[in-house]
């Protein structure tokens with residue numbers, strides 16, 4: 001199997017997609033007169049006043065949306081109900097500001113949502129976003145601000161609706177490619193189900209490749225505490241990996257393994273963040289596999305093009321520590337510099353690429369190229385918002 005070719009092809013394809021998006025991006029920003037919104041002669045001091053003057057015509061009282069009979073247009077599937085906590089709390093203030101300032105089409109939404117760049121000042125946009133934030137009346141929902149960009153290795157604390165394909169490609173012999181296809185489904189304000197299918201391909205001594213699907217994993221995440229004001233979130237997750245992989249093909253551990261971890265995220269000034277994940281893998285039979293403890297730390301910052309309204313680039317550095325939980329074992333440390341890029345206008349499809357390098361105990365441990373592609377499916381289909 002020509003794994004090397006497939007991987008090279010994948011990387012080239014990724015760059016082509018990114019380059020194409022950048023190209024289109026450079027020529028944007030025309031808006032017709034009719035798409036520009038006006039607020040002339042209106043009283044616009046508080047967020048509520050701004051909303052009632054400028055937004056209520058479409059978004060309705062309490063942000064619940066006007067009926068189509070009043071609107072006179074068909075509502076897009078993604079038309080928001082700001083009083084629906086499940087839909088509205090997960091959005092970032094940052095993204096709402098971009099949609100309001102630049103108009104819907106700029107973020108891959110309907111062009112019926114006008115640009116308010118000329119009609120409202122940036123303070124007024126902040127005020128109306130502040131008002132939108134009050135429309136979910138149930139407490140207990142963490143805001144999208146606590147949903148930090150995903151690092152490649154460090155799991156996040158925020159409950160997600162996402163598909164992610166991760167990979168790690170080892171360049172030196174014996175070569176290997178491994179990763180996971182992960183499905184995440186949010187359950188209510190604080191919980192999330194996770195299913196993962198790890199895959200692995202490795203080169204044998206005769207240069208042939210062997211591989212397939214490893215031990216299937218099911219997990220449950222729960223937010224323990226969060227604070228929307230301080231920008232902090234702490235979650236715990238428990239998972240079980242079943243020995244479904246074929247051990248003769250070196251797939252899976254051959255033993256049922258529990259994994260448990262805590263994940264913490266903290267917002268830092270200027271769209272930067274810190275994420276920490278610490279836990280252990282606990283095989284039910286330690287004669288077959290060792291218990292392993294791990295600590296992962298990710299620090300990053302988002303930069304958005306076009307005065308903060310466009311494509312987002314998030315450089316992240318991760319530090320990964322891992323140690324067999326037996327006396328005398330050493331801790332292996334790796335460093336992973338990486339960058340996450342939003343691929344489409346709606347920013348719900350993203351990719352990240354990085355390089356994982358051992359910092360100590362280098363014997364038998366080599367550098368890998370690591371990556372993922374993710375799709376936040378709650379925000380729309382794979383083809384939506386380009």
Ligand code: HEC
Nearest residue numbers: 054055058076078079080096099100104109110112113128
């Ligand atoms: C002419 C009708 C109209 C007016 C007026 C209007 N909007 Fe919208 N807005 C829409 C439509 C339609 C969408 C949905 C676009 C889509 O999902 O494709 C939308 C979407 C949005 C979104 C994106 C929500 C999300 O899910 O990310 C925000 C935020 C928003 N509007 C805020 C406002 C604010 C604030 C105002 C007033 C300053 C306003 N809108 C005025 C029609 C309007």
